[in-house]
Amino acid sequence: MTSSKLFEEPGLKQITVWARGVYENKEARDVVVAVTEAAALEGKFVQAWENYVDLPDRIFVPVRAYGKISDQPIESKYVYENETPDIVALTEETLVKGVPILGGIRPGAVLVVNTKRSPQEISKFLIGDTNKLKAVVTVDASGIKQGVITLSGAEGATDASGIGGGFSGPLAGAVVKATGIVSLESLLQIVKDKAAARAGYDQARVADAKSLGLAG
Amino acid sequence: MSFKEVPFAGTVPSPKRENEGMVTGNWRTKRPVLDKDKCTDCLICWISCPDACIDQSTTGLAFNLKYCKGCGICAEVCPSNAITNVPELDYAD
Numbered sequence: 587m588t589s590s591k592l593f594e595e596p597g598l599k600q601i602t603v604w605a606r607g608v609y610e611n612k613e614a615r616d617v618v619v620a621v622t623e624a625a626a627l628e629g630k631f632v633q634a635w636e637n638y639v640d641l642p643d644r645i646f647v648p649v650r651a652y653g654k655i656s657d658q659p660i661e662s663k664y665v666y667e668n669e670t671p672d673i674v675a676l677t678e679e680t681l682v683k684g685v686p687i688l689g690g691i692r693p694g695a696v697l698v699v700n701t702k703r704s705p706q707e708i709s710k711f712l713i714g715d716t717n718k719l720k721a722v723v724t725v726d727a728s729g730i731k732q733g734v735i736t737l738s739g740a741e742g743a744t745d746a747s748g749i750g751g752g753f754s755g756p757l758a759g760a761v762v763k764a765t766g767i768v769s770l771e772s773l774l775q776i777v778k779d780k781a782a783a784r785a786g787y788d789q790a791r792v793a794d795a796k797s798l799g800l801a802g
Numbered sequence: 803m804s805f806k807e808v809p810f811a812g813t814v815p816s817p818k819r820e821n822e823g824m825v826t827g828n829w830r831t832k833r834p835v836l837d838k839d840k841c842t843d844c845l846i847c848w849i850s851c852p853d854a855c856i857d858q859s860t861t862g863l864a865f866n867l868k869y870c871k872g873c874g875i876c877a878e879v880c881p882s883n884a885i886t887n888v889p890e891l892d893y894a895d
């Protein structure tokens with residue numbers, strides 16, 4: 587059985603968050619931790635971790651954080667990378683350029699971007715399996731709440747700064763609005779800044795991939 | 803493959819102008835843009851660029867965007883304020 591076959595587990599959802607190395611590590615990690623912890627509250631089986639292969643200690647280098655959510659025990663829990671994400675979130679808009687953010691996405695995947703720009707503007711830069719996208723979502727998460735830059739919680743250490751205190755809250759709010767992967771109430775129980783997460787949920791602009799001319 | 807064939811991390815055979823294994827252009831969130839009227843050709847930016855990706859040409863300085871990682875050091879050190887950091891998505895290419 588190849589590792590990609592493992593992801594045929596029914597009910598497994600994979601969320602991949604791309605970020606810029608060092609200064610957005612924490613925010614990326616917080617998005618996957620907040621969403622998976624919220625799913626755990628709803629009785630789901632979950633996992634969240636960061637990809638160490640991505641050279642996380644280089645400023646600006648594209649890095650990934652992953653989450654898995656399933657209503658069944660996760661059989662592929664030792665597969666290190668999300669090979670077929672259902673949800674892709676970007677902590678920063680320029681990751682759409684020159685970074686294979688849509689690599690391996692499953693049909694019906696949703697892209698959520700932290701940007702002031704519209705889904706129309708962002709979709710112009712997308713390359714790869716754009717026809718598999720269901721929706722492109724943008725939210726000015728950094729405008730709602732500034733990012734937290736800290737090494738607290740890095741590499742599995744205890745995170746003293748709390749989950750979802752920076753722009754990860756509103757970004758996770760936008761993910762929840764676009765995908766319904768968990769309820770907003772569950773997310774708000776986890777994140778530190780609940781008002782910011784709610785604002786992200788409210789302000790997220792969800793554009794259907796067909797209306798953007800992406801769906802094949 | 804024997805261990806002798808494994809490349810030693812982070813090394814580039816010298817002399818070499820470019821390394822395909824170290825393309826850092828997609829690290830960039832802001833793009834340096836030169837105002838040629840303000841530039842005095844002092845080359846402080848050229849010598850300060852950590853990626854050595856500022857090329858000198860007959861028409862003036864040019865940024866090699868395949869490698870420029872947008873660190874902003876060139877704009878910071880320029881005594882004439884000839885370099886501006888512009889959001890990368892303002893450019894289609």
Ligand code: SF4
Nearest residue numbers: 851870871873874876
């Ligand atoms: S932004 Fe940094 S990498 Fe790019 S040209 Fe300027 S100094 Fe070099």
Ligand code: SF4
Nearest residue numbers: 841842844845847880
């Ligand atoms: S530092 Fe400024 S003035 Fe000097 S060469 Fe570079 S761009 Fe021109």
